[in-house]
Each structure stands twice: as C-alpha cells, then as structure tokens.
Amino acid sequence: MQRILRKLIPIASVLILHGSVFAQVTLETTPTMRSEVKDLKMAVNGLHFNRMSLDEIDYQQLIVDYMEHLDFAHLYFRISDEIQWKARFGLPMKNAYLDKNEIYPAFYIFNTFQQRAEERLAWIRTFLSEPINLEQEDYLIVDDKNETWPATEQEADVRWTKQLKNEIISQMLPDLRKKIDASAKEKSLDLAAGIDATLLEQLVDPESFQTMLDDARQKVLDRYERWYNRITEIRPSEVHEDFLTKLAQMYDPHSNFMSPDTSEDFGIAISNELIGIGAVLSDENGYCKIQELVEKGPAEKSKQLAPGDFIVGVAQEDGEFVDVVGKRLRDIVRLIRGEESSLVRLKIKPARGAEEEKIVDIIRERITLEEKLASAEIQVIENGDRQMKIGIINLPSFYGPSHLAPDSSSASGDVERLIEKLQAQDVEGIILDLRTNGGGLLDEAIKVTGLFISQGSVVKLKDRRGNFEINRDHNPNISWRGPLAVLTSRYSASASEIVAGALQYYKRAVVIGDISTHGKGTVQKTYPLPISEFDFFQTREEILLRPRMLQRIESLLPAPRQTANPSIAKITIGKYYLPDGSSTQLKGVESDIVIPSVNEILPIKESDLDNPMPWDVVDGQPLKEDLYALDNYPMILPGLVEMLDSQSAVRRSELEEFQYLDESIKFFSERYNRDQIPLRLTERLTRIYTDKEISDVLEKRRDTLAGMAFESIPVVLHEKPAGDETAAITSSPNASDELDLVFPDDAASADGEDTEEEKDRKPFDIQKREAVRIMSDWILIENRIREGDQQRQMALAALKESMEKTSAMPHNENPIRN
Structure with missing residues (x-):
C-alpha cells in the first residue's frame, strides 16, 4: 500500500x-x-x-x-x-x-x-x-x-x-x-x-x-x-x-486502537449518519473551504452558504468565536459537530463578490449520508430479438444502526425495498454490485444473503479457542427468485466476500469481476474502553454465567467513563469460513467469469498488507440440491457458467470496448510501473506530451464507446415528500467524498501529469456493461429451458391423452388368422 x-x-x-x-x-x-x-x-x-x-x-x-x-x-x-x-x-x-x-x-x-x-x-x-x-x-x-x-x-x-x-x-x-x-x-x-x-x-x-x-x-x-x-x-x-x-x-493488519474522535468517525461510517450541518469540507491554503452542501441538510436549507465559501470562525450558541484559519480540518469538524438541535454559529467569508464576513446561525441535525446508501438502476439491453430490463443494485457497504444512530436504515432493508421496486418495473435479472463494498456489519451481510436464498448456513465463525458458530439465514422468505449475478472486485472485502461466496456456494448467483476479491477473511469486534471482564466470555457456557456473575464482577470493575465516544480497541477475534469450509482469507472469492481490470496491477489485496493471517480450510457442509426444488428458485445448472463465460469470451475478443480496455490497462500499467520521475524539465514535458498523445487517442475511443451506453433508468430508494422540491434519492453522485473529513491536500499524481481532462472523464463502466450482457444471455438460456419444459409437458400431456384414447378403444383378444 x-x-x-x-x-x-x-x-x-x-x-x-x-x-x-x-x-x-x-x-x-x-x-x-x-x-x-x-x-x-x-x-x-x-x-x-x-x-x-x-x-x-x-x-x-x-x-x-x-x-x-x-x-x-x-x-x-x-x-x-x-x-x-x-x-x-x-x-x-x-x-x-x-x-x-x-x-x-x-x-x-x-x-x-x-x-x-x-x-x-x-x-x-x-x-x-x-x-x-x-x-x-x-x-x-x-x-x-x-x-x-x-x-x-x-x-x-x-x-x-x-x-x-x-x-x-x-x-x-x-x-x-x-x-x-x-x-x-x-x-x-x-x-x-x-x-x-x-x-x-x-x-x-x-x-x-x-x-x-x-x-x-x-x-x-x-x-x-x-x-x-x-x-x-x-x-x-x-x-x-x-x-x-x-x-x-x-x-494482524485489521486490529487497531481508536481514540474518541476516531471511534466517532467509525460509528458514522457504520451507521451512515452524523449530527452536524451537512457540508463537505476541504483545506485550501489553510482555509476551511465548503466543498459541497449535502442535499436537504441544514447548511443547504439555510440558503446562506454556498460551495466555495470559507469558514473562518466557529462559535457555540452564545459563546465566543474561535478563529479556525490555519487549523486542522479534524479540529474544525470537532467544533462544527455537536448535539442534535443545538446551535452552531459560523463566521463565513463568501466565495463570490466583495461582501464582508457574515455570521450564519445553523441548528445541527441528524444527517443521513445518502450517497453511502444502496442505490439502483435499470439498464435496458437488446439481445437477439428480445429487449430486457436488468436491475442493478449498488451496495457500497453493509450498514445498519449503531449506538450513535440506533434508528438508522439498514443495508438489508434498503436492498429489499429496491428489489421490490425493480420487480415492479418487470426486470428479468438482477446484478448485485459489490465492487466498492469493503464490508460492514456481519448481521446485515447475512440478511442480504437471505434475500436471495431460503434458510441455510451463510458463514461459519471460528474463535480463538477453536469453537465454531454457524451464522444462518432463518428467514424462509425469498425476495428475488430470478437470475442473479454478483459483481465483485479486489476492493470487495470482508462481509461482501461472505455474501458473494455464500451465493456462489449455493449455486444461486454467478460471480463476475476481477480474478478474485480482496481476501479479508477475518472478523473484528470493537471493545469500548475500559475493557470489561464480560468481554472475555466467549463460549456459550461462559455467556450463560453472566447473569449470576454480574453483581460480583461489577464490583471489581472501574467506573465507566462518562463519554459519548469512548476509546475503542478493534480486535480480530475470529475467521470467516464459507459453508463449504473454505476461508476467504488471502484467496478471496474467485470469479466465475473474469473481466479484465486495472485492479490486478495495484497492490490492493490482503496479501499486500503487513502481517496478514494465513489461509486455511475447515470441514464444510454437504450441498443438498433437493432443497432448491422445494425453494423454487433457479439453481445454476451444470454447464451454465461455462456457457456464459464462452459467450462472454467471444465478446471480449471481438468488441471494440474490450480492445480499448486492454490497451488502457497496458498504458496504465506502463505508467504505474515507472520507478523514476525525470527532474529535467524538458524530459518531463516530453514524456507528458508523449503520454498525452496516447491518452488522447484512448479518450476519443472511450467517448465514442460511451455514446453507445445502454439506456439507464434510475430507481428511487426514498420517495420525496409531497411539496418537497429537492430531488429524490437515487444513485451515489460521489461515493468517494467524506463528509466533514479532510480531502487530501494538493492531491495529484506524483509527477503532476494528471490533467483536468483526465479528472473530468465521463463514466464508462465496461465491467458493468458486460455483466448486463452476461445476465441477458442467462435470461435467454432460462427462457429456452422454460420453453423446452413447456414443450415437454405438452408432449407428455399429448402422449398421456393418446394412451388414454388407446386404452379406451375396443380390441380383439383372439384375432382370427387366415
């Protein structure tokens, strides 16, 4: 890294x-x-x-x-x-x-x-x-x-x-x-x-x-x-x-210690909620700059702030202003955040005009980070003489309620709602996009898996003593019974690997994407400090002893600290295993169908981290195929993946967009693997313009290809209230932005070769496009199988009718021979 x-x-x-x-x-x-x-x-x-x-x-x-x-x-x-x-x-x-x-x-x-x-x-x-x-x-x-x-x-x-x-x-x-x-x-x-x-x-x-x-x-x-x-x-x-x-x-690389400030940010990431003014902040030459305003947040609703404005002072209620020019963003954010419904006063230097500094009073509110929530779209594709609607659900993390936001939304609930909306639009297949999903809450991962399968084991957890806990989906209901694909990348880690691996194991989904996922097969637990004696009770028998030992142990413990965000120890307490007993640690979940990606060049795997834990395997459970018929959803039949991969391979060898992708990966790889930067200005400029000649050609090809994108229909997660003129929540506009956190100062390539044109490229997602094509191929195959079953049933019915007629006809038991 x-x-x-x-x-x-x-x-x-x-x-x-x-x-x-x-x-x-x-x-x-x-x-x-x-x-x-x-x-x-x-x-x-x-x-x-x-x-x-x-x-x-x-x-x-x-x-x-x-x-x-x-x-x-x-x-x-x-x-x-x-x-x-x-x-x-x-x-x-x-x-x-x-x-x-x-x-x-x-x-x-x-x-x-x-x-x-x-x-x-x-x-x-x-x-x-x-x-x-x-x-x-x-x-x-x-x-x-x-x-x-x-x-x-x-x-x-x-x-x-x-x-x-x-x-x-x-x-x-x-x-x-x-x-x-x-x-x-x-x-x-x-x-x-x-x-x-x-x-x-x-x-x-x-x-x-x-x-x-x-x-x-x-x-x-x-x-x-x-x-x-x-x-x-x-x-x-x-x-x-x-x-x-x-x-x-x-x-191991995932255990750490978090101060109260860091633990607060951790809670925000888990719950996708915070209490503040709703502004993304960055540092510009020592000034706190408002990068953007969160839609429907207090700052936007005040109508007194705009992107580009500078915050030069912060005061609480009727308190004195604190000059924040030159201060770190983390410290400024600490001043701006606070209790819900409390007042914060900002001294603002407007971005436009020659106005004097002004004071803006804002009431802090609970803000949902909508861009971090699940989102969906429908892509319309023609395959042969058929036009199909394919639903795509993007899930950036497995989020859910936390101690900071006990009533916040959950990943499983949002995905279930999106599935309902996609079904209402008559989609024929769904793609679950986990490419940017680095994990989250285990319970939510199990629940999301359960939306696509009936009851069953999703993941095994092994603790330090060798004890196993089988985490199952206990909900017999299935939200989506149709063809399902999971789109993954090297950035898909932890809980997202559990979902992809379990759905692959049950032959419920085709996994598409990078060669494999990240490879994080360990589970962490957070322990607020000071640590409790109860934290060391790990077996079921020890847990049952807690009520009887409570009074005695509480007398031995120090008084808890009175702080909303205590320091936290995040400790790796176990390893994940898929239902077949294999670990995702280091190896990840291998894709059924691999699509070329620049991620294979980057050192972003678990094995690239310091002190990773080893891979191993434990006893798994047998796969009972008879359950699928009872559950009445399509299991991936033998030969289907090979058939889909073969059809995809033809496209990967023939379509212009894959030739463009291969050349782009090759160009990126050559630039990325350069181990030295010229310090002679003319040599640096020569290299830049040589690269630009290649990148311009690639850019034109990409723009041409982007013009052939499939029709995309956004799917609204939350309907806007009547009379609300703001846009409804659809997909993530900027998944990489961090609310109230520091943007990298002077972020650029090390040799300054990234141009504005490169930063403003239009989105063109080849991996997603091919996943949609693969899904459409699957749908056609399913339709042919279904039609074949119908024809077979008709033939059987005709045969049965013929047999019944034959049995009803008179016949001679003793024919006369001449």
Whole structure:
C-alpha cells in the first residue's frame, strides 16, 4: 500500500497522519493513556484470534514499523536512528515500558521526527531562495523497495533536493502547459516529437517562465510553512493512538486502537449518519473551504452558504468565536459537530463578490449520508430479438444502526425495498454490485444473503479457542427468485466476500469481476474502553454465567467513563469460513467469469498488507440440491457458467470496448510501473506530451464507446415528500467524498501529469456493461429451458391423452388368422 501512496500523494501530504500533522509533545504518559495501554494489552493478549502473547512480539520490528509510519518516504530519520532505537527501545520494550503501561519510546521517536522536520524546514527555506537548475539530468526514485533511511545528512540533502525539484516542476506544469499548448497550436507544432531547451524558449518567453518558477517556489514554500504551523497543534493523544495501533497491528493488519474522535468517525461510517450541518469540507491554503452542501441538510436549507465559501470562525450558541484559519480540518469538524438541535454559529467569508464576513446561525441535525446508501438502476439491453430490463443494485457497504444512530436504515432493508421496486418495473435479472463494498456489519451481510436464498448456513465463525458458530439465514422468505449475478472486485472485502461466496456456494448467483476479491477473511469486534471482564466470555457456557456473575464482577470493575465516544480497541477475534469450509482469507472469492481490470496491477489485496493471517480450510457442509426444488428458485445448472463465460469470451475478443480496455490497462500499467520521475524539465514535458498523445487517442475511443451506453433508468430508494422540491434519492453522485473529513491536500499524481481532462472523464463502466450482457444471455438460456419444459409437458400431456384414447378403444383378444 505504501507504493500507491508514494505515487499518488505529494510529500507535504505524506507527512499527515489521520488528517493530522506533528508537533512537539510532552514526554509523559498520562494516567488515561496508561489505562488504555493496559486495556489494549488485555484485549490483544486475551481476545485476539491468533493467541500470540505479548512476549512473542518482535518489538524491534515494532520500532521500525512506527518509524515507517511517521516517515515512510525515508527523508527524516537516519540509519543510525533505527540501529540505536531498536537496541534502546525495541529489545527492552515489554519489560521496561509496556509492563509499566508506558509508551515513552513513541514520544521520544516522535519528538525526534518533529525536531528533524523543524530543521528541514529551515533548510527548505534556504534551498528555495537559491537558483535552481531544472535542465540538469536527474531522476527521483519513487519505488525503491530496498531503500532505507539515509546514512548521512549529505545523503538526506540529496534526497530532499530531488524531492523539492519534483514539487516545483509539478507546481509549474499546469500554467506551463497552458502556455506551451497555446504557442504550439499557434505554430502548429507536434509536441509529442519531443521538447528540448531551445524549443521551450520558443514556446515560453523567459519572463513568463521566470514568473512561473517564482510562483512555484512560493507555493511549495507556503505548503511546508502551513504544514509546519499545523505541527504545533498535535496532541499527545494522537501520538498515543498511532503507536497503540502499530502495536495492535503486530497481530494482524485489521486490529487497531481508536481514540474518541476516531471511534466517532467509525460509528458514522457504520451507521451512515452524523449530527452536524451537512457540508463537505476541504483545506485550501489553510482555509476551511465548503466543498459541497449535502442535499436537504441544514447548511443547504439555510440558503446562506454556498460551495466555495470559507469558514473562518466557529462559535457555540452564545459563546465566543474561535478563529479556525490555519487549523486542522479534524479540529474544525470537532467544533462544527455537536448535539442534535443545538446551535452552531459560523463566521463565513463568501466565495463570490466583495461582501464582508457574515455570521450564519445553523441548528445541527441528524444527517443521513445518502450517497453511502444502496442505490439502483435499470439498464435496458437488446439481445437477439428480445429487449430486457436488468436491475442493478449498488451496495457500497453493509450498514445498519449503531449506538450513535440506533434508528438508522439498514443495508438489508434498503436492498429489499429496491428489489421490490425493480420487480415492479418487470426486470428479468438482477446484478448485485459489490465492487466498492469493503464490508460492514456481519448481521446485515447475512440478511442480504437471505434475500436471495431460503434458510441455510451463510458463514461459519471460528474463535480463538477453536469453537465454531454457524451464522444462518432463518428467514424462509425469498425476495428475488430470478437470475442473479454478483459483481465483485479486489476492493470487495470482508462481509461482501461472505455474501458473494455464500451465493456462489449455493449455486444461486454467478460471480463476475476481477480474478478474485480482496481476501479479508477475518472478523473484528470493537471493545469500548475500559475493557470489561464480560468481554472475555466467549463460549456459550461462559455467556450463560453472566447473569449470576454480574453483581460480583461489577464490583471489581472501574467506573465507566462518562463519554459519548469512548476509546475503542478493534480486535480480530475470529475467521470467516464459507459453508463449504473454505476461508476467504488471502484467496478471496474467485470469479466465475473474469473481466479484465486495472485492479490486478495495484497492490490492493490482503496479501499486500503487513502481517496478514494465513489461509486455511475447515470441514464444510454437504450441498443438498433437493432443497432448491422445494425453494423454487433457479439453481445454476451444470454447464451454465461455462456457457456464459464462452459467450462472454467471444465478446471480449471481438468488441471494440474490450480492445480499448486492454490497451488502457497496458498504458496504465506502463505508467504505474515507472520507478523514476525525470527532474529535467524538458524530459518531463516530453514524456507528458508523449503520454498525452496516447491518452488522447484512448479518450476519443472511450467517448465514442460511451455514446453507445445502454439506456439507464434510475430507481428511487426514498420517495420525496409531497411539496418537497429537492430531488429524490437515487444513485451515489460521489461515493468517494467524506463528509466533514479532510480531502487530501494538493492531491495529484506524483509527477503532476494528471490533467483536468483526465479528472473530468465521463463514466464508462465496461465491467458493468458486460455483466448486463452476461445476465441477458442467462435470461435467454432460462427462457429456452422454460420453453423446452413447456414443450415437454405438452408432449407428455399429448402422449398421456393418446394412451388414454388407446386404452379406451375396443380390441380383439383372439384375432382370427387366415
């Protein structure tokens, strides 16, 4: 995963953790921290699936992992730091520190990082004030797996010189390319043939070039100045959270520690609800900018805010305003969120006009993140002489009620409603799109599976003691009995793999998509801290003892903390197994029909994470095919998948869109696998324009193909109330946006080669289109089988009638022979 980050996030953003940056912190573990260290130790030692004790942890590796967490670009620390700290902190970590619930090593390492950052900022100021040669041949290495920290200060200076030259070029490119494009168009020049220093001078006059260079220097310097200013706002609790998370992740990549702020965000993600004003915020040069307003949210309904406005101050009720210019977005969000029906006052700098700052009063409301909910559409396709309606349900997560939102909607309920709406529109097949579904609530995954099958086992859960719990769908009702496909990708993880795997196992659905899903076959449970003795009761017998032991144990427990969002330990407590006994861990769920995807290039699988748990298999249950006839829904008959795959393979080899897809994947792969970025400006420009020539051709082909898209009809999940002029809820406009969370600062490609045209591409979903075609093929096959059954029944009826007539005719028992 670090490889992706290195390619996609500039260094000023890389240095941000959890939307925060670093500052000098007090070298002291507070009593609250000590209590949380103790609780986390109890949780991982007594609840984690792999039963590894704290004595078995490689604490020297923990030190290295924490250093990497702070400085994975290897720019601040030195090799000598690693050697020294592994000996000083790693070897005695458990006995000298953790046994005393102390995390002094984390503070010491962090403060060293902060000190190095302060020293480096001074060096950056000097470097950016001096002449910079952008025509010297050099390269920035972006993917050196064996690179460690520099050995000397001089080696670090060399790395920083390359890093800053890259950032300056990236800052110059947008304006520089506009100038170059205009001049080249005027002179009818082919830029893909190459750009040298002479041609560059012809295209951009020296004065304009120097202005762009000076502006780029200033932007880079401003970025680092803002970053350093935010360093001073870091809290010791954030260092504490990061270090405890790295400790938990020594067990597996999905166990972690969450502070109250992080646990609040976690609850929001699970329930898809929060209490606030309904605005998506981003950081722009130290100002809190309103990126967009949530439909029907308090901010939109106020009619006083607009996208582009800046929030410069926040006040509670009648309290004093807090100046938020230069503050971290997480801290600003904390000020804006609050209790339902309470008042928050915002000081706004309007985006348009020369208006003075204004005060806007907003009553906080409970906001449903509609773009995170299930959505649906109907695509109309012609196959042969038939026109069919195919329903597509997009489910981004398995959400449901939480302690923050006990009355929020559920994934299973929303999917069931969408199925009803699709059936009302006479769809003949349904595709469940789980490509962006990273998991969620297990109960919801079981319920969603149950919408398509009758009662039966969905998933087995194995705990750390080897006990099995079979999670079943107990609802005999089936919401959809027709042909069903599940569309998956490498991003389909955890609960979505359970759904896809169970439906595949029961031969209820054809799985279509990437070679396999993500491969997360572990289950996590959250434990609010302080941890309870009850959390260690895992067997049925122990659970039954709870009422009788309640009074005695409660007397031993500390008083619970009075906080709405406690710190949380998220611990991997078990592994998932599909009904046949196979684990989805590492291997995922393999697709029945594979469609080419760029995801196969990216390191986004479970096996790409640190410390993943192994794959294994347990005893499964036999598949009783006689149940399907009783349940009266179509089981995937032998040979059907092979037939559908064969028909799809013909299209994949013949259709223009798949040729386009193959070439796009090849082009992306070549760009992605580049391990160095040119720091000679003319070489960088030549590569950009060479790439642009290829991407322009692909873009035109894509636009042509997009014009042939199937007719799409949105399906409304919630009808708007009478008199409500706002749009009804349909599909997700921006599934990647995070409400009230930080957008990546200056997010762009590492070499600044992503253009506005690339960012504004129209949607063209080849995988979905082919899934619709596959579904239409299945429907035709089902119709032929059904027609064959009807003909067979008619033939049997005719034969029976003929036999009855024959038996009724008189006949001679003793014929006369002549």
